[in-house]
Amino acid sequence: MQFVPRSEWGAPASSPAASIASTRGVKIHYLGTVYSSREHARCADYVRSIRASHLANTREGYVDIAYNAVVCEHGAVFEGRGAHKRSGANGTRALNEQHYAVMALLGSSGLTEPPEAMLHGLRDAIEWLRRDGAAGDEVLGHRDGHPTACPGEPLYAWVQAGAPRPGGDQPQAGRGDEVEPTPQVARYQTTINGLAYGYGARGDHVTQVGRALVAKGLGEHYRVGPGPVWSDADTRNYASWQRSLGYSGADADGVPGETSLRRLLGTLPSARPTVDLSRLVAAARQDPPKSGAPVSYSGVETVEAALVAEGLLPRRYADGHFGTATIRAYAAWQRRCGYTGQAADGIPGRDSLTRLGQRHNFDVTP
Ligand SMILES: [Zn+2]
Ligand SMILES: [Zn+2]
Incomplete structure (x- = not known):
């Protein structure tokens, strides 16, 4: 659903x-x-x-x-x-x-x-x-x-009429005594990288899997499109993906394993957000002249939230745009890390960013 x-x-x-x-x-x-x-x-x-x-x-x-x-x-x-x-x-x-x-x-x-x-x-x-x-x-x-x-x-x-499901291929008993069919699909969950997958799991990563399956042409069991709660349709579509990789039996029951998930998404989603240093630096170099421009990299929001939490950035500037206020705030963070002069110019470096991530729960890539 x-x-x-x-x-x-x-x-x-x-x-x-x-x-x-x-x-x-x-x-x-x-x-x-x-x-x-x-x-x-x-x-x-x-x-x-x-x-x-x-x-x-x-x-x-x-x-x-x-x-x-x-x-x-x-x-x-x-x-x-x-x-x-x-x-x-x-x-x-x-x-x-x-x-x-x-x-x-x-x-x-x-x-x-x-x-x-x-x-x-x-x-x-x-x-x-x-x-x-x-x-x-x-x-x-x-x-x-x-x-x-x-x-x-x-x-x-x-x-x-008994509130039947359209095109019902299940027996429609009279109103009030409908029998639920026994599910033929796996209904257990597994945890990969701190995130749950399988029936009932929820989150953006569930939507991400559904969209990737649709992109591979494996969305046939969705009636209305993938969503953030893992349903039987997700399991069925994922089973098709596993079979396409050559898995069978219990290995193709529609509950992800690490290998098939990595092959579907190209990466394994993590419970911790990741910030790509090179994309962040590119945003910091490109964004300041473009006040009000569209957000160029979503990782900026993660970093801005951390700077707000540090008391270095007013909340109203945490807009996903690495503008001059964010540059100033990041420079203050660099000075807090012990950097001075050109090393505290507000353009993120690996060490200062990693230290910010350790305090505010994100990982730095690559
Ligand atoms: Zn009413
Ligand atoms: Zn609607």
């Missing part, structure tokens, strides 16, 4: 909503206002705006976005209040305790028919809440037990 954690769409990492042990299941909602189809790049903005409007709603006294999850037309599952949190959307406190609330970004006009990707996303959200939130088997609509048109006719018809 394409899961977007709260921290990635601009909400505080965990919801202040009341905790809850389990529910009978999930209730499906829709937006129910005018809503138009949009590019996925704009979906997070919309979810943020829903949260802001809920927080501004003094009548309801919301402490957070009301839904446990929000699903966009592209199938991404935006973490709302999340698992094990009481919803605020089902109508009454009792109803909120009985079911989680999952909302589809579907309107009462404009985009009114759920695209297949959205139905997959809703299924993903339901299965996630069952797995991680002890949700029961029920899948109902907001209108079940509460006077409302929500979730609209097209989506409610899908709910009544």
Whole structure:
């Protein structure tokens, strides 16, 4: 599933909503206002705006976005209040305790028919809440037990049909007693260079692997594209990569090993960021005349963060641009390291940079 954690769409990492042990299941909602189809790049903005409007709603006294999850037309599952949190959307406190609330970004006009990707996303959200939130088997609509048109006719018809995954190649039991198929894919994790890989692992490095697989033409199991949470699709695609390298059996189970990972990415990601000295020096030499120019090397941000932490660079200059303020700050760091004169000119050298990295947790390459 394409899961977007709260921290990635601009909400505080965990919801202040009341905790809850389990529910009978999930209730499906829709937006129910005018809503138009949009590019996925704009979906997070919309979810943020829903949260802001809920927080501004003094009548309801919301402490957070009301839904446990929000699903966009592209199938991404935006973490709302999340698992094990009481919803605020089902109508009454009792109803909120009985079911989680999952909302589809579907309107009462404009985009009114759920695209297949959205139905997959809703299924993903339901299965996630069952797995991680002890949700029961029920899948109902907001209108079940509460006077409302929500979730609209097209989506409610899908709910009544048992909320099937589109093109379902799995048996569709009746509503409330669906059986999860036994996973045929490996679901363990491994750690390489301090980073986790395999089912459930999360982070930018997971997205990086997915993108590399897609670039190799091995993205066939992604429905909506690689994301930061390792899913069965990642495992299946990675298994294809392992088979293409000649591995078989348990060596091609889709959980990375060091050799196949290095061959896929050209390098092994590290839990510690690395700063390439030559690229950093190039940025320091090129950037100062170009105030406001685009960031030329992302490692500059790592170094600037360290200089801010040292109290040498005002935070407002930590912008990824190795400008004159950063040069001045780095020169101060060099003097702190004992350098003087031309050796403290603000252009990073290996020794001073390595010492900065030792104090602020980054490695220097090459
Ligand atoms: Zn609703
Ligand atoms: Zn989207």
